[in-house]
Amino acid sequence: MTRRWPGFWVSERAAPPLLLLGLTGAMAAGVMLGPYPLSPIEVAGTLAGRPPDPQAAIVLWNIRLPRVVAAALIGAALAAAGVAYQTIFRNPLVAPDILGVSQGAGFGAVLGILLGLPVLAIQMMGFVFGVATIGLVMGIALALRGMGQVLVVVLCGMAVAALAGAGISLVKLLADPDDQLPAITFWLMGSLAGIKQADVAAALPAILAGLVPLIALRWRIGLLSLGDDEARTLGVEAGRLRLLVILAATLLTAAAVSVAGVIGWIGLMVPHMARLVTGPRFDRLLPVALAMGAGLTVLVDAAARSIAVQEVPLGILTAVLGGPLFLWLLARGVRSWAE
Amino acid sequence: MTHVRLTAWVAGGLSAVLMALPAAAETRTITDATGRQVEVPADPERVFAAGPPAATLLYTLKPQAMVGWVRAPEDEDRPFLRPDSRDLPALGRLTGKGDTLNLEVLLTARPDLIVDYGTVNATYRDLAERVQAQTGTPYALIDGSFPTIPATLRDLGGLLAEPERGEVLAAYAEATFAEIDAILAAVPEDQRPTVYLARGPEGIETAARGSINAEIIERAGGRNVVEAGPDGLAIVSPEQVQAWAPEVIVTIDADFAANVGAMPEWQGIPAVREGRVHLAPSAPFGFIDSPPSVNRLIGLKWLAQKLYPAQAKGDLRAEVAGFYTLFYGVTPDDAALAGLLGE
Numbered sequence: 001m002t003r004r005w006p007g008f009w010v011s012e013r014a015a016p017p018l019l020l021l022g023l024t025g026a027m028a029a030g031v032m033l034g035p036y037p038l039s040p041i042e043v044a045g046t047l048a049g050r051p052p053d054p055q056a057a058i059v060l061w062n063i064r065l066p067r068v069v070a071a072a073l074i075g076a077a078l079a080a081a082g083v084a085y086q087t088i089f090r091n092p093l094v095a096p097d098i099l100g101v102s103q104g105a106g107f108g109a110v111l112g113i114l115l116g117l118p119v120l121a122i123q124m125m126g127f128v129f130g131v132a133t134i135g136l137v138m139g140i141a142l143a144l145r146g147m148g149q150v151l152v153v154v155l156c157g158m159a160v161a162a163l164a165g166a167g168i169s170l171v172k173l174l175a176d177p178d179d180q181l182p183a184i185t186f187w188l189m190g191s192l193a194g195i196k197q198a199d200v201a202a203a204l205p206a207i208l209a210g211l212v213p214l215i216a217l218r219w220r221i222g223l224l225s226l227g228d229d230e231a232r233t234l235g236v237e238a239g240r241l242r243l244l245v246i247l248a249a250t251l252l253t254a255a256a257v258s259v260a261g262v263i264g265w266i267g268l269m270v271p272h273m274a275r276l277v278t279g280p281r282f283d284r285l286l287p288v289a290l291a292m293g294a295g296l297t298v299l300v301d302a303a304a305r306s307i308a309v310q311e312v313p314l315g316i317l318t319a320v321l322g323g324p325l326f327l328w329l330l331a332r333g334v335r336s337w338a339e
Numbered sequence: 340m341t342h343v344r345l346t347a348w349v350a351g352g353l354s355a356v357l358m359a360l361p362a363a364a365e366t367r368t369i370t371d372a373t374g375r376q377v378e379v380p381a382d383p384e385r386v387f388a389a390g391p392p393a394a395t396l397l398y399t400l401k402p403q404a405m406v407g408w409v410r411a412p413e414d415e416d417r418p419f420l421r422p423d424s425r426d427l428p429a430l431g432r433l434t435g436k437g438d439t440l441n442l443e444v445l446l447t448a449r450p451d452l453i454v455d456y457g458t459v460n461a462t463y464r465d466l467a468e469r470v471q472a473q474t475g476t477p478y479a480l481i482d483g484s485f486p487t488i489p490a491t492l493r494d495l496g497g498l499l500a501e502p503e504r505g506e507v508l509a510a511y512a513e514a515t516f517a518e519i520d521a522i523l524a525a526v527p528e529d530q531r532p533t534v535y536l537a538r539g540p541e542g543i544e545t546a547a548r549g550s551i552n553a554e555i556i557e558r559a560g561g562r563n564v565v566e567a568g569p570d571g572l573a574i575v576s577p578e579q580v581q582a583w584a585p586e587v588i589v590t591i592d593a594d595f596a597a598n599v600g601a602m603p604e605w606q607g608i609p610a611v612r613e614g615r616v617h618l619a620p621s622a623p624f625g626f627i628d629s630p631p632s633v634n635r636l637i638g639l640k641w642l643a644q645k646l647y648p649a650q651a652k653g654d655l656r657a658e659v660a661g662f663y664t665l666f667y668g669v670t671p672d673d674a675a676l677a678g679l680l681g682e
Contacts, residue, residue: 035579055581055607062603063578118594119540176410177432178391178629179591182572183539193576194541196604309565310573311543 015277019291023072026295030068031060033302035309062196070195070203071301072294074256075266077207079293080286081249081256082267083274084214087282088224088245089150096253096267098154099246100161104133105257107164110171110184119194123202123258129164130254134246136160153246189313190261192301203259210251213244214286221245222282263314265322266293272329369498372482373464379477380451382500387448387476389433389455391630392483396456398424399508399633399666400492401499406430406448416623418675421668433470442474450476454495456632457483458551485554488633489513508633511665515636519643522650523560532646534561535585535610536627540594542605543580544572552628555635559642561587577604584609587646588616591627617645620659620679623667637662655680 031047032040036059042052043060051057081096089098097103108129112122140156168188175181214221220241223231228238256263273296274289297314300321304312365381386404388394394409402424411429412420430448431440433455445453453470455463459482471478479498481491489509496505523531534556538544546552547568556563564583565575581604588610590596596618605611619626619638626638640658644651656676664670671679 035576036582058603058607059578059581062606063576063581067576176629178625179538182544186544186572186574191574193543193574196602305576305578309579310545310547310568310575311579313574 015288019288023291023295026298027068027072030071030298030302031064033306034059034064035305036064066197066200067192067195067301067305068298070192070200070259071298073200073203073207074192074260074263075270075293075295075297076290077210077252077256077293078263078267078297079270079274079289080211080214081252082293083271083282083285083289084221084245084249085267086271087221087285088242089154090225090227092272093268095264096249097161097257097262097264099137099157099250100133100164101130101250101253102257102262102264103161103164103168105130105254106188106262107133107167107171109187109258109261110168110175113180113183113187114171114175116180120198120202123199126258127206127254130257131250133160133164134250134254138243138246186313187261188315190263190315190318191304191311191313192260193305193311195259199259203255206251206255210248210255211290213248217241217244218283218286225280225282260314263297263318265318265326266297269318269322269326269329270296272326276329276332369479371467371479372459373467373480375464375467375480377471377477377479379479379498383452383498385448385450386452386454386499387430387433387445387450389453389478390457391432392632393454393456393481395624395630395632395634396481396491396495397454397499400496400504401501402668404499406450412623415621419623419663419667419669419671419679433466442470445476446474452476452498453478454481454498455479456481456491456495459483483551483631485558485631485635486516488636489516492633508666511662512633512636515639519559519639522643522647525650526560526647528562531560531562532586533564533583534587534589534646535564535580535583537588537590537595537599537616538572538592540592540598542588542590542592542595542599542602543574543577545575546572546628551631554631555627555638555642556589559639559646561589561642561646580605581608586610586613586615589619589627589642589645590616591619591621591625591629593618615645617642618681620681622679633666636666 032043038046038056038059042056045052046056046060078096082094085094085096085098086092105126109122109126112125117125137153137157137160140160141153144152144156172181172184175184220236223234223236224238224241231238253267270289270293271285274285274292278284278288300317301314304314304317366378367381368376368378371377384404385406386397386401387406388397388409391409394405397405402421405424405427407428407430409429409432412425417425430444433440433445433453453476455467455478457463459480463480467478467480470476481495489512492509492512493505496502496508536545536553536556538546545565547565548557548563550568550570552572553563553565564585565573586609588599588608596616599605599611599616610616619641621629624630624632624634626635626641628635637659641655644655659676659680660671
């Protein structure tokens, strides 16, 4: 098969092992890196059940491993949501929060902080509000009889997201400036610093529920990028399928945001990176984006906890990396989305 | 004769007028912490505190002159505040970014003086200038650093025409500092316990040495494990806390204090292992910061007792009751003290 995009040449047979190797390498690096001094040999020993001291086992099993797993899950979720949205909206500028999931989840979570709820309840509120935001957007779009028109859905999303943004500002205004306001600010910048095993367990079902339909229906979803009419001639009911994809991507994004806070750029940047390797076909793009999103987020999170004594918020790091990388991709003249 | 009498009458009248003039608007000029010359009333009767630290300071020195709070006291704070003061309206804050106070609301409260207590820099100086020019109300800035608390209490006592009260409170502050210094004189720097300040329900918000939120730790004779960082708050990973292995954890979050024993990522840290996680009382004002004001004086005694249980003398309950009586004008009973100190 000839490829017209100016991407990297990776033969279809070589891609899966290469990606798997890259992801494994990133995860291994993530497990090795961190502020608690553990040599690679000590890490390996602890993983094999022979920790150099009991503290090493606590650090590795209770803190670092859950964090690496969470970073991989969240990166994969955001990247998958980004790829899905970019495909069904046929627009390369679309990010997972295009319809307002992040703002909605953010509003729910900061409201939880304002009310002084326990952490798990704050995460639940983030998730529920994120999903409810999309429910509201779809409800309004349906009422306007605009479900079939992508533009109407996106505009409804913008309006609802603006409302949620206003809600976040209001909560900030009402929050205790000594205590709650810093917590809200940190949460909105995104971080995996507080991740524990229970958080991974809580986010996993929603992420799987979002990923499974995307993977199972990847071939049909790819047809949506041809346009609704063409998809219909190929036997795909575009409206319903698009609704399903939006729901799946919403679950993914809401789960990621509720656990890690608002992390931008992964969902926008990784699909473009993946496109360089595979081209624009959704069924090939999805697994590559999953692996790349997971690996990249694990590495960025390792940097977030290692650069300085205090945590560097993930949202800052992804933006610092993502902005220039995105411009570089643009400068390469990637035309893959034009196909 | 007539002439002389007339002259005397005129002179007397003039002097009467001259004496009456300052009485009508009796003012004096002071120099505030930024070096601004501010003309203030000789006996301010309606004073607005620009932020929470200033409100606490004003409450301890001259509660009858307060026109309002920055934020309304919470329900758990109210029993520890004077009945006349606890129901004052919440007007909003004037300092820092994100003012929540409308200047028209400020003028409706008819203050004759605005005081702010805290960081002194060009931003706050400029803000004071602007508000003063806009409202015509004198605005004095007071340096909020910890070591200058005794001087601040005396200066502001003078400014508020309460010099005796200022002197009494300043003497208490000096005695507190001297008491702590006496304990610390016998403990070399490298033998002082390492301390981590945990904030937020996860305990991963903290503050570094020298930041206003954590400076009490060094003053009480602890070594903050967060040696360098931003002036404000920072997030650290639990893994980093594991690497620091603090001997004592001080927290202002009740959830964290209750749960830390069961949180897997905090296991094995010396402070958690040995039960040296201490929840700082917070009503009506915090012991550690929130706000960083004179309320930290009792926090200092409390923290010294926690860090040096063997050396620190005195009954903590009696100390707290004495401080609340002197500074807050309310004497808590035994049940309130037990609730406050979490005993």
